[in-house]
Amino acid sequence: MPNDLLSGTPEPQDYDASSIEVLEGLEPVRKRPGMYIGGTDERALHHLVAEVLDNSMDEAVAGHANRIEVELHADYAVTIRDNGRGIPVDPHPKFPDKSALEVILCTLHAGGKFSGKAYQTSGGLHGVGVSVVNALSDRLTVEVARNRELFAQEFSRGIPQGPVAKLGATANRRGTSVTFHADDQIFGHHRFKPARLFKMVRSKAYLFSGVEIRWKSAIDDGETPTEATFHFPGGLADYLTETLGNSATYTDAPFAGKVEFQPRFGVPGSVEWAITWSPARDGFIQSYCNTVPTPEGGTHEAGFWAAILKGIRAYGELVGNKKAGNINRDDLTSGGCALVSCFIAEPEFVGQTKDRLATTEAARLVEASVRDHFDNWLAANTKAAGSILDFLVLRAEERLRRRAEKETARKSATKRLRLPGKLVDCSTSAREGTELFIVEGDSAGGSAKMGRDRKTQALLPLRGKILNVLGAASSKLGQNAEISDLCQALGVGMGTKFNIEDLRYEKIIIMTDADVDGAHIASLLMTFFFSQMRPLIDKGHLYLACPPLFRLTQGARRVYCLDEAERDAWLEKGLGGKGKIDVSRFKGLGEMDAKDLKETTMDPASRKLIRVSIDDEVPGETGDLVERLMGKKPELRFQYIQENARFVEELDV
Numbered sequence: 001m002p003n004d005l006l007s008g009t010p011e012p013q014d015y016d017a018s019s020i021e022v023l024e025g026l027e028p029v030r031k032r033p034g035m036y037i038g039g040t041d042e043r044a045l046h047h048l049v050a051e052v053l054d055n056s057m058d059e060a061v062a063g064h065a066n067r068i069e070v071e072l073h074a075d076y077a078v079t080i081r082d083n084g085r086g087i088p089v090d091p092h093p094k095f096p097d098k099s100a101l102e103v104i105l106c107t108l109h110a111g112g113k114f115s116g117k118a119y120q121t122s123g124g125l126h127g128v129g130v131s132v133v134n135a136l137s138d139r140l141t142v143e144v145a146r147n148r149e150l151f152a153q154e155f156s157r158g159i160p161q162g163p164v165a166k167l168g169a170t171a172n173r174r175g176t177s178v179t180f181h182a183d184d185q186i187f188g189h190h191r192f193k194p195a196r197l198f199k200m201v202r203s204k205a206y207l208f209s210g211v212e213i214r215w216k217s218a219i220d221d222g223e224t225p226t227e228a229t230f231h232f233p234g235g236l237a238d239y240l241t242e243t244l245g246n247s248a249t250y251t252d253a254p255f256a257g258k259v260e261f262q263p264r265f266g267v268p269g270s271v272e273w274a275i276t277w278s279p280a281r282d283g284f285i286q287s288y289c290n291t292v293p294t295p296e297g298g299t300h301e302a303g304f305w306a307a308i309l310k311g312i313r314a315y316g317e318l319v320g321n322k323k324a325g326n327i328n329r330d331d332l333t334s335g336g337c338a339l340v341s342c343f344i345a346e347p348e349f350v351g352q353t354k355d356r357l358a359t360t361e362a363a364r365l366v367e368a369s370v371r372d373h374f375d376n377w378l379a380a381n382t383k384a385a386g387s388i389l390d391f392l393v394l395r396a397e398e399r400l401r402r403r404a405e406k407e408t409a410r411k412s413a414t415k416r417l418r419l420p421g422k423l424v425d426c427s428t429s430a431r432e433g434t435e436l437f438i439v440e441g442d443s444a445g446g447s448a449k450m451g452r453d454r455k456t457q458a459l460l461p462l463r464g465k466i467l468n469v470l471g472a473a474s475s476k477l478g479q480n481a482e483i484s485d486l487c488q489a490l491g492v493g494m495g496t497k498f499n500i501e502d503l504r505y506e507k508i509i510i511m512t513d514a515d516v517d518g519a520h521i522a523s524l525l526m527t528f529f530f531s532q533m534r535p536l537i538d539k540g541h542l543y544l545a546c547p548p549l550f551r552l553t554q555g556a557r558r559v560y561c562l563d564e565a566e567r568d569a570w571l572e573k574g575l576g577g578k579g580k581i582d583v584s585r586f587k588g589l590g591e592m593d594a595k596d597l598k599e600t601t602m603d604p605a606s607r608k609l610i611r612v613s614i615d616d617e618v619p620g621e622t623g624d625l626v627e628r629l630m631g632k633k634p635e636l637r638f639q640y641i642q643e644n645a646r647f648v649e650e651l652d653v
């Protein structure tokens with residue numbers, strides 16, 4: 001370690017084993033609630049209800065419950081009750097002095113959904129949900145009925161207020177009831193909103209037709225019913241129709257269905273969906289996996305859209321509508337109103353709040369299931385299919401027109417731009433397919449100017465070497481004429497002002513002589529792009545041209561060689577002509593005539609380009625290396641040379 005890193009730093013006194021804390025039980029949840037419920041705001045607060053309700057839904061989907069009640073009390077406590085099997089209350093085999101109930105409520109990662117034995121396609125996965133709710137509630141009571149006997153246990157901020165108590169006989173044969181009051185210390189002034197809970201509860205009922213959910217609220221917000229019963233045998237199709245209300249749609253009834261698909265981990269899964277298109281709506285999709293809403297979508301959504309997109313394009317082809325090929329996913333989603341709900345074993349979500357489904361297989365399973373049905377549906381509903389197709393083709397055309405308009409706007413903006421005088425621009429104004437050659441010296445610029453394709457290839461000749469940006473203060477960069485010409489020609493700013501959208505060319509090609517000076521100029525340019533316009537490299541816009549080193553001529557035959565090895569190979573093989581082979585070495589690009597330069601270095605049909613990319617095996621590695629080699633500190637460069645000199649020697653042998 002260099003000495004200067006140690007000197008001046010006081011010896012650490014207060015960082016020893018005693019500073020390493022181990023949070024026990026539910027403490028981590030109260031310390032960092034965001035990690036478990038994504039924050040402490042209103043959304044997180046409502047997520048508490050989702051966690052408990054999901055457990056009751058899991059019981060219902062597993063076939064053990066058919067009724068759930070959700071009640072919002074006047075003091076903003078919430079009760080969620082189901083007639084499922086009841087959380088086990090017997091002593092836990094691993095912790096014989098505690099009941100399973102207490103273990104579940106007070107331990108993270110305790111649950112019955114890990115192995116798929118007690119539940120098959122559950123929304124619960126991590127064994128975290130209800131214990132998190134417990135930790136974040138100032139009071140929580142669980143009542144469990146098993147064989148007509150009632151048990152109860154109370155908690156406060158995750159701590160049991162006594163053991164499980166046997167309360168005697170009950171009229172309910174079995175079931176679980178959880179009542180909790182969210183802790184103000186965590187959620188501050190946020191309170192449950194009846195409307196939000198009502199919507200959540202109702203959507204759950206739509207997702208699983210085998211359950212009846214009762215809603216009751218002691219708080220009347222003037223809009224939300226204070227009592228309701230939800231049971232929707234019509235599933236998602238009904239849900240969609242209800243959500244759309246009186247909005248006009250292109251279908252009489254949504255395209256909807258339910259399919260069981262191949263088992264995953266031995267458990268069959270299923271997908272249910274409903275979609276229609278409405279000229280009056282913006283379009284939306286609500287997706288769910290095992291009844292858990294996935295507002296950020298994920299693989300099931302991707303699979304669904306893929307099926308619809310492929311289906312509609314194929315249908316367009318079938319009916320001879322060539323424009324159907326232009327439809328893309330944005331067109332589908334902008335007018336499509338869709339609901340997708342899948343059930344799969346052991347789904348993988350992103351995060352505990354399960355906002356996005358990550359199970360890769362879901363994409364394939366959903367796509368295959370929906371695609372088949374969609375093809376049949378389109379064929380059987382030609383009127384609706386025709387209207388949807390027309391609507392989507394129109395959407396695609398609008399999108400393309402908007403893009404063209406944007407392009408024209410860019411074109412005129414470009415015209416208004418003050419372009420550097422020495423830039424030889426191309427005539428196409430759209431970015432696609434255009435190239436900017438950054439060339440060394442004016443003479444090379446001459447042949448390049450004649451050898452280029454005027455339509456797509458632009459040139460910017462640089463005089464001499466550009467500034468080494470790593471050695472320069474940032475204020476100096478803007479003042480440097482070559483650098484500011486370069487930025488103007490590219491249409492972009494430097495550093496934080498860089499915006500890839502403004503880039504005027506698709507490929508930026510550094511074309512320097514195949515000699516040491518050329519290599520130096522290329523590395524200065526690459527350092528500049530790396531430090532000031534990094535996304536340009538990351539997105540694959542930067543290239544190096546590979547001009548040849550040798551030209552071999554024999555009579556009328558001509559061959560260009562990139563390096564010595566290629567030259568020697570040709571000399572040995574011969575060019576197939578008569579007489580002596582004449583070898584000339586290009587000293588620089590300026591020596592090549594326009595034809596040579598075009599053929600060997602510029603013409604996309606015959607040239608070779610190297611794409612500049614960053615391949616960090618260790619993150620930040622390239623940045624460190626650039627700093628060492630091009631940075632301000634000569635000692636780092638010297639050290640690098642010392643460390644690598646042997647390697648260079650070996651390479652030379």
Ligand SMILES: Nc1ncnc2c1ncn2[C@@H]1O[C@H](COP(=O)(O)OP(=O)(O)OP(=O)(O)O)[C@@H](O)[C@H]1O
Pocket residue numbers: 051054055056059082084085086087088104110111112113123124125126127128129130131132176
């Ligand atoms: N209403 C219920 N009826 C029956 N068992 C329940 C009920 N609620 C919870 N359980 C049991 O308690 C376990 C733990 O629940 P918890 O909510 O902590 O996690 P989970 O549902 O397994 O997973 P996740 O953390 O993903 O929600 C469940 O796996 C289940 O075995």
